[in-house]
Amino acid sequence: VSRAPAVEIVAIGDELLLGDTIDTNGPWLGDRLAQEGILVSRRTVVGDQAQAIRSGVADALARTGTVVCCGGLGPTQDDLTRPVVAALYGVPLEVDAAWVEVMRERFEKRGLRMPASNVVQAEVPRGGTLFPNDVGTAPGLALHDDALGTTVLLPGVPGELRWLTEHHVLGYLRTRLPRGRGPVLRRVLRTTGIAESALAERIADIVTSIAPLGIAFLPVGIGIDLRVTSWGELPENEAVAALQRAEDRLRERLGPVLYGTGRADLAALVGETLRSRGFTVATAESCTGGLLAKRLTDAAGSSDYVIGGIVAYSNEAKQRLLGVPEALLREHGAVSEPVARAMLEGARRTTNADCALSITGIAGPGGGSSEKPVGTVWIGTAVREQADVRLHRLVGSRAEIRERSAQAALRMLLDQLNAGAS
Numbered sequence: 001v002s003r004a005p006a007v008e009i010v011a012i013g014d015e016l017l018l019g020d021t022i023d024t025n026g027p028w029l030g031d032r033l034a035q036e037g038i039l040v041s042r043r044t045v046v047g048d049q050a051q052a053i054r055s056g057v058a059d060a061l062a063r064t065g066t067v068v069c070c071g072g073l074g075p076t077q078d079d080l081t082r083p084v085v086a087a088l089y090g091v092p093l094e095v096d097a098a099w100v101e102v103m104r105e106r107f108e109k110r111g112l113r114m115p116a117s118n119v120v121q122a123e124v125p126r127g128g129t130l131f132p133n134d135v136g137t138a139p140g141l142a143l144h145d146d147a148l149g150t151t152v153l154l155p156g157v158p159g160e161l162r163w164l165t166e167h168h169v170l171g172y173l174r175t176r177l178p179r180g181r182g183p184v185l186r187r188v189l190r191t192t193g194i195a196e197s198a199l200a201e202r203i204a205d206i207v208t209s210i211a212p213l214g215i216a217f218l219p220v221g222i223g224i225d226l227r228v229t230s231w232g233e234l235p236e237n238e239a240v241a242a243l244q245r246a247e248d249r250l251r252e253r254l255g256p257v258l259y260g261t262g263r264a265d266l267a268a269l270v271g272e273t274l275r276s277r278g279f280t281v282a283t284a285e286s287c288t289g290g291l292l293a294k295r296l297t298d299a300a301g302s303s304d305y306v307i308g309g310i311v312a313y314s315n316e317a318k319q320r321l322l323g324v325p326e327a328l329l330r331e332h333g334a335v336s337e338p339v340a341r342a343m344l345e346g347a348r349r350t351t352n353a354d355c356a357l358s359i360t361g362i363a364g365p366g367g368g369s370s371e372k373p374v375g376t377v378w379i380g381t382a383v384r385e386q387a388d389v390r391l392h393r394l395v396g397s398r399a400e401i402r403e404r405s406a407q408a409a410l411r412m413l414l415d416q417l418n419a420g421a422s
């Protein structure tokens, strides 16, 4: 049993190296080809110099025998991909008269004369294949040689590349590449509230026993995503079933730590849970400055359960807006358990919400002390009279600590709701 057949991508263009354009063609091709059971094993970015293009393509061909290039098929001097790759294959370029006509007609329809420079876009390496482009002037091209392998050339304009891939290139590659057993399929399972190492320990036996599937750990700031992948060794129906079995085992093992699949959002899940219980919620935030309220209200329809949020950043605001007693602030400081608890009560009292969340912490980079270092965050959650207030010690930049604080608060409230608090 072997993995899906592999190809390499060579993205061509100085703009990609200068950072003026982000390579979106490579990621798109990687995903699209995976669906067809073709793996991209490497992606190279080269500038608009003949030597760079030539060695980029030659090296990639030497490794996999199949390469998809994008970019540099335009009509201008700096578009070198076509002649350079033809030279690599040792074949001349020949003008495809039919394509010249297609281009000429398109210009004429718009009342324009085709510039002579466009003729190079009808040049095809001898023995090569032309893929007609319905959405632009540069056709796709393919060259094959038993010694070198196969090279597909596509224009860099993303819409044209995608159109040509869907209409011509996938079919062409299927006839050229050995048939894999199935598509490369993956499923993302989202966890939060557990460290990567602890997560790895908890599922170590599952990781080693689900071959040929693989599991990758992807830290995403607000948690660890697990990506379970079938790398093309299994036919589609078996892969789908194996992914489902893996998901079931991981869900059973991890319980509520695993909160969803794909792009699942913990705030949306909290919202659904609140809705199903007929509960309303309010927030009292200090260091997150409204982020928690933002997360809760990102979901359309959240007005069904979100009453509102209070951002009480200064001590004075904590007293005035949330009724936190001055004595508590003086005695314990704003970042403390009693203040988080008083903020929680204040949020419930001022809004009449069933549930509340409060956050008070030190997001940094300044403001920490040995007793309360940056990342010290007190988080409170309440479901009716039942309150839970906990100390979190978070790491990361200011932005990360704020994101992680909001996520931890949502995690706490969800756990409390699931524990059956009423």
Ligand code: ATP
Binding pocket: 011, 012, 013, 015, 016, 021, 022, 023, 024, 025, 026, 070, 071, 072, 073, 074, 075, 079, 136, 137, 138, 154, 155, 156, 157, 158, 160
């Ligand atoms: P055309 O023949 O239509 O001019 P081309 O093959 O010459 O296309 P380029 O000139 O390399 O393509 O790029 C055309 C446009 O596509 C540019 O705006 C460029 O920024 C964009 N582009 C090129 N390569 C990529 C890429 N890998 N990802 C996203 N955009 C890209």
